[in-house]
Amino acid sequence: MDELQYQFELLNAMNQKLSVDEKMFQMLCNTSSSAFLYYSFEDDIIKTFGNWKFFFNVNIHEVRDISGIYDFIEDKYIQQFRELIFIEKKGRKSENVVVRTKDGIWVECEAAVAYDESDKPKEKVIRFKNVTKFKSQNEELTYMAYYDVLTGLYNRNYFIRLLGDYIRKAEEERAVVAVMFIDIDDFRKINDGLGIVIGDDIVQQLGHFLSTFKSDHIIVSHFNSDIYCIAIYDPCGARSVEHIYRMIHERLQKPFILSNMTEVNITVSIGVAEYPEAAKATLELVKCAEIVMFKAKTMGKDSIQYFDAPILNDFLQSIAIENKLKDAALNRNFMMFFQPQYHIKDRKLRGLEALIRWRDEDGRMISPSVFIPIAEKNGTIVPIGTWVIEESIRIYSEWKKKYQSDLILSLNISAIQYRRSDFVSKLLQILKKYEVNPSEVELEITESVLIDDFGEITNKLITLRGYGIRISLDDFGTGYSSLSYLKGLPIDTLKIDKSFIDTVLSDNNTKIITESIIYMVKKLGFETVAEGVETKEQFEYLKSIECDNIQGFFLGKPMSSSEVEELLKQIAV
Numbered sequence: 001m002d003e004l005q006y007q008f009e010l011l012n013a014m015n016q017k018l019s020v021d022e023k024m025f026q027m028l029c030n031t032s033s034s035a036f037l038y039y040s041f042e043d044d045i046i047k048t049f050g051n052w053k054f055f056f057n058v059n060i061h062e063v064r065d066i067s068g069i070y071d072f073i074e075d076k077y078i079q080q081f082r083e084l085i086f087i088e089k090k091g092r093k094s095e096n097v098v099v100r101t102k103d104g105i106w107v108e109c110e111a112a113v114a115y116d117e118s119d120k121p122k123e124k125v126i127r128f129k130n131v132t133k134f135k136s137q138n139e140e141l142t143y144m145a146y147y148d149v150l151t152g153l154y155n156r157n158y159f160i161r162l163l164g165d166y167i168r169k170a171e172e173e174r175a176v177v178a179v180m181f182i183d184i185d186d187f188r189k190i191n192d193g194l195g196i197v198i199g200d201d202i203v204q205q206l207g208h209f210l211s212t213f214k215s216d217h218i219i220v221s222h223f224n225s226d227i228y229c230i231a232i233y234d235p236c237g238a239r240s241v242e243h244i245y246r247m248i249h250e251r252l253q254k255p256f257i258l259s260n261m262t263e264v265n266i267t268v269s270i271g272v273a274e275y276p277e278a279a280k281a282t283l284e285l286v287k288c289a290e291i292v293m294f295k296a297k298t299m300g301k302d303s304i305q306y307f308d309a310p311i312l313n314d315f316l317q318s319i320a321i322e323n324k325l326k327d328a329a330l331n332r333n334f335m336m337f338f339q340p341q342y343h344i345k346d347r348k349l350r351g352l353e354a355l356i357r358w359r360d361e362d363g364r365m366i367s368p369s370v371f372i373p374i375a376e377k378n379g380t381i382v383p384i385g386t387w388v389i390e391e392s393i394r395i396y397s398e399w400k401k402k403y404q405s406d407l408i409l410s411l412n413i414s415a416i417q418y419r420r421s422d423f424v425s426k427l428l429q430i431l432k433k434y435e436v437n438p439s440e441v442e443l444e445i446t447e448s449v450l451i452d453d454f455g456e457i458t459n460k461l462i463t464l465r466g467y468g469i470r471i472s473l474d475d476f477g478t479g480y481s482s483l484s485y486l487k488g489l490p491i492d493t494l495k496i497d498k499s500f501i502d503t504v505l506s507d508n509n510t511k512i513i514t515e516s517i518i519y520m521v522k523k524l525g526f527e528t529v530a531e532g533v534e535t536k537e538q539f540e541y542l543k544s545i546e547c548d549n550i551q552g553f554f555l556g557k558p559m560s561s562s563e564v565e566e567l568l569k570q571i572a573v
Helices: 002-031 063-072 075-085 132-146 156-173 187-194 196-213 241-251 282-298 309-331 368-378 381-403 415-419 423-433 447-451 454-466 482-488 498-503 508-524 536-544 561-572
Strands: 035-040 045-050 094-100 106-115 121-130 177-184 218-224 227-233 268-275 304-306 335-343 349-359 408-412 441-445 470-476 493-496 527-531 549-551
Touching: 045 063, 063 075, 075 094, 075 106, 132 156, 156 177, 156 218, 156 227, 156 268, 156 282, 177 187, 177 196, 177 241, 177 282, 187 196, 196 218, 196 227, 196 241, 227 241, 241 268, 268 282, 282 304, 282 309, 309 368, 309 381, 335 381, 335 561, 349 368, 349 381, 349 561, 368 381, 381 408, 381 415, 381 423, 381 561, 408 470, 415 423, 415 447, 415 454, 423 454, 441 454, 447 454, 454 470, 482 508, 493 508, 498 508, 498 527, 508 527
Parallel strands: 268 304, 349 408, 408 441, 441 470, 470 493, 493 527, 527 549
Antiparallel strands: 035 045, 035 121, 094 106, 106 121, 177 227, 177 268, 218 227, 335 349, 335 549
């Protein structure tokens, strides 16, 4: 009896402990935001716990009631949800899927099954967790990783990834992949003139238009700023480069109407490169398209350029020159040459134009027409230009002291130098340092100097002329607005471009224009210098129409400083 009483009290104590554990378990489930479904295979008991009604407003009393849950799940997720619910049929111990309910809730479903020693399922529990917040955050991060925020197009990194997929597929199928590299012309002027907000508006609208080309065979991306890239798999017909370019060109014939109701017209330059002709690697293909886009820029913009090997070779040569040029600018590995200018009436020396020359480390002479544009692009033109000014004035100062020469030193100044706020003061300091009279120096300017900021440059020229420095307008007649400059600029000399002199004897129209220029300039009180005079016939003709001075191979090629000294010695005798 005592033993039976003992067993009874022990069983009661165990039941009380189990009741406490069950209450604790129930409390934990009820305070959880998750929901749980429990099933015992041995006892055929199914229960739900936790926040069940939040997820599925259905009562589960037996296994067949589970089908009621399907009514709450979006159709495309039902099959994978069903497989998770009956995970034991595949003999799995655990599994995890994320499904979406018809109420828009993202639910993480995690199932776990316990098996006995003979691998028969004993118990199963499934947890349902609301992951909508995390899913939204993940989708936002995914969007940021794949898409450009400004335009909604693919960003550069994702475009490169997808282009790589195209190329791998094209390699297997022996297909072609075309890349169009698109850049808005003069976009910096839009940003500077109209503001960044207007610039962004244009970028968005053009991006929206380009997005209309998207398809299974076309990827459209916004690289950055004003650059877009389009990849076309197996281009042909409506998805050919030519068709897309034609559609873009037609759209850009009409202005973009911005949010402030401003109308803005733009043009684009496009470079095209194809796999496998131009390159077989993803980044190289994009680079080739970018290179030929720059070629389109140099050919006048608002155009399309296709890749070919010479363009790539020119680009690589330009890069090599640019790298060498930086070292040359740092070490001042240049030399000065001077080309004489003569009075046409008596052939007496008027002055000398300073010309920079560069022999690279391999001993090759590189033309200024090649390296000066590169220097202007990479910023080395400023130290190079400063060196040219000081070195030319220094040499001229020595000649003046040695030979008492009364000459004019002509200096070519880049637009970038003119724009610098300290340009005037530095020039005056150099003249003072070498004791050269400002009236003996003539600064040559071209129309390209004036295009971006006519007012500011003109004011600086007026200041310089006030100190006695002469101003010469170079390459006259080659620009579209030369005549307008004549009445607004404080100039002393006008140089007639070589392109006129080359054909002045053979082309009657050129002859009429040249004679008109000289007549007009004389009426305005300017001095004239004809460039590129190479023959006696040209010289005699220019003399007959009363041109003041000539410069060219007929009377003097560019000379080294030592050769100029020999010339000055002869004059001094």
